[in-house]
Amino acid sequence: xxxxxxxxxxxxxxxxxxxxxxxxxxxxxxxxxxxxxxxxxxxxxxxxxxxxxxxxxxxxxxxxxxxxxxxxxxxxxxxxxxxxxxxxxxxxxxxxxxxxxxxxxxxxxxxxxxxxxxxxxxxxxxxxxxxxxxxxxxxxxxxxxxxxxxxxxxxxxxxxxxxxxxxxxxxxxxxxxxxxxxxxxxxxxxxxxxxxxxxxxxxxxxxxxxxxxxxxxxxxxxxxxxxxxxxxxxxxxxxxxxxxxxxxxxxxxxxxxxxxxxxxxxxxxxxxxxxxx
Numbered sequence: 001x002x003x004x005x006x007x008x009x010x011x012x013x014x015x016x017x018x019x020x021x022x023x024x025x026x027x028x029x030x031x032x033x034x035x036x037x038x039x040x041x042x043x044x045x046x047x048x049x050x051x052x053x054x055x056x057x058x059x060x061x062x063x064x065x066x067x068x069x070x071x072x073x074x075x076x077x078x079x080x081x082x083x084x085x086x087x088x089x090x091x092x093x094x095x096x097x098x099x100x101x102x103x104x105x106x107x108x109x110x111x112x113x114x115x116x117x118x119x120x121x122x123x124x125x126x127x128x129x130x131x132x133x134x135x136x137x138x139x140x141x142x143x144x145x146x147x148x149x150x151x152x153x154x155x156x157x158x159x160x161x162x163x164x165x166x167x168x169x170x171x172x173x174x175x176x177x178x179x180x181x182x183x184x185x186x187x188x189x190x191x192x193x194x195x196x197x198x199x200x201x202x203x204x205x206x207x208x209x210x211x212x213x214x215x216x217x218x219x220x221x222x223x224x225x226x227x228x229x230x231x232x233x234x235x236x237x238x239x240x241x242x243x244x245x246x247x248x249x250x251x252x253x254x255x256x257x258x259x260x261x262x263x264x265x266x267x268x269x270x271x272x273x274x275x276x277x
Contacts, residue, residue: 031069034076044068049107110247117246118239124231126238131228135186138222139197140164140179142171143214150208150215157205163219172214183224193218 032039047068055064087093140163142153153170157163167179186194192211197218200206206218 032073034073035080037076037080039069039072039076043072047071113246113250114243118242122242123235123238126242127231127234131231131234133225133227135198136183136224136226137197137200137220138183138224139181140167140219140221141173141176141181141193142167142179142217143173144170145172145214147208147210147215150217153217154205154208157217163205179219183222183226185226 028040028042030038030040031044044065051068051071055067059067082088142150142163144150144153149170153166156166164178164180167173167176171179173179184197186198188194189197190211190213192209193216196206196209197220200218200220202220202223204220206216209216209218
């Protein structure tokens with residue numbers, strides 16, 4: 001979740017300055033002044049939260065800082081112009097300010113909760129629990145419509161027919177070359193197929209196996225253990241998952257504890273032209 005421009009404008013208009021903590025001013029240098037309104041170093045973080053994701057990742061740090069500062073200057077100029085035109089007296093202004101404040105509060109809460117949920121210790125624990133070596137098999141299969149066809153394939157293989165050539169000739173699976181599925185994990189295939197494939201030894205061929213797709217003859221070419229990726233390679237994904245899980249859990253808890261009352265029906269849509277109300 002990000003600050004939106006309404007929230008930023010609201011803060012500027014309400015405070016007249018980006019620096020909301022005067023006590024910290026000594027350690028928060030002024031970068032620019034816009035008609036007397038100070039823009040501080042700490043304000044760059046606010047701008048980064050709002051527009052940082054829209055900036056190209058390859059932008060150099062100095063150029064990024066320049067873009068953010070320009071953005072802050074423009075926001076202050078526009079906010080000052082809005083005040084001169086009494087935009088803060090518009091009928092819905094207070095409502096929009098109140099909503100913007102709620103969004104800022106929401107972001108602050110989310111930052112706190114996700115920081116706790118996605119700590120380095122939590123990420124390490126998740127990785128240790130989930131990142132286990134996985135058994136893979138290099139499998140081929142021949143897929144046909146009926147059990148009779150599968151038994152015919154089985155008979156030809158027992159007589160010495162080449163599995164790959166027979167797959168090219170008889171299999172109805174257009175997505176494999178000679179029935180080759182490559183290395184797969186058990187979770188990547190339907191249970192009926194996986195249970196058989198992962199019970200076969202290297203070089204073994206199965207009896208006919210029925211799945212929702214038809215009848216299979218399966219051959220295991222090889223087996224191996226796939227090591228999990230290093231933590232650094234998946235740290236960002238784990239952090240995102242832990243943050244999302246924490247947010248969803250918090251939302252469910254809040255809704256379960258809240259008293260939410262629907263006080264009226266939504267306004268009905270206008271009837272289409274020519275229709276009676």
